[in-house]
Amino acid sequence: MGSILETVMLVCFGFSWPLNVIKAYKAKTAKGTSLPFILLIITGYIAGISAKLISGQINYVLIAYILNLAIVSVNVIVYFRNVSLDKKRLQGLEA
Numbered sequence: 001m002g003s004i005l006e007t008v009m010l011v012c013f014g015f016s017w018p019l020n021v022i023k024a025y026k027a028k029t030a031k032g033t034s035l036p037f038i039l040l041i042i043t044g045y046i047a048g049i050s051a052k053l054i055s056g057q058i059n060y061v062l063i064a065y066i067l068n069l070a071i072v073s074v075n076v077i078v079y080f081r082n083v084s085l086d087k088k089r090l091q092g093l094e095a
Contacts, residue, residue, distance in 0.1 A: 010064035017071040030082040045069040
């Protein structure tokens with residue numbers, strides 16, 4: 001039962017991250033995005049994956065952790081893309 005509830009939690013988070021990535025990508029700005037927050041979430045997923053591997057509880061829940069980690073990692077890529085776009089916009093205004 002614990003694995004099922006853990007999976008439900010991960011699926012709920014899992015549905016929100018792609019929406020966040022899409023929103024950030026469309027916004028084309030890093031304003032309002034917190035890199036430390038994203039990195040904290042990534043650290044949490046790595047800790048969850050590590051806990052599963054260390055305890056030997058390698059099951060379907062591990063897949064949910066890995067998928068969420070991958071999606072949140074895409075958010076980091078979009079963040080740096082948006083930082084670059086912000087810099088280009090700022091340079092265009094100064095010229």
